[in-house]
Amino acid sequence: MVEYVSIFYKTYYLDKLKFIEQVNFRKEHSSVIKDIQHVGSTSITSIKAKPIIDIAVAVDNFEDVLALKKELELAGFYYRPQSKPVLKNQLLFACGSYYDGSGNLQTHFIHVVHTNSVDWLNYINFRDYLNNTPLAAKEYENLKIILASKVPVHGGREEYCNGKCDFITQILKKASVTS
16 A cells, blocks of 8 residues: 555546547547546545556447457557456456566556446545545545455455445445435
8 A cells, every 4th residue: 555646646647548549549430438537546635545546437338448459458458357246337457567467567447337327426426425535535544454454465356345345335325425
């Protein structure tokens, strides 16, 4: 876990532009991507986070993105088909040397979701609620630190994610009341 640093936002912004270029400029007469937002822990400015940037991408049609898998992989965005029920309504792309086989670094997760879907709204509401509620953000940071200390560095991602599930659900309920 590392403190929030402005490099998270700068890196998000640069990769946002790269992803838009790969998707939108390859499709003639159409803008596939409707919105892109920095989400996840690195978008919460008051907490420590793993230095992996999560980006939510809103699209109307998954097929438009899947048709560009090869081009996206050449640009460093690797498609990660999901079997987890929690991610069934989204496409996941990942970046980093871990995915091209040259190392162990994971730098980004690109979550492609349907425009204005529950998944899209949850990403935005969770981020905004924690950025506007410092005590809840601190609780989330503490939970993440405890989970990170308990699960193995390699192969512990699912356990780490499952450990956050109840907290995230609780925050999303609160966020829906305040929005």
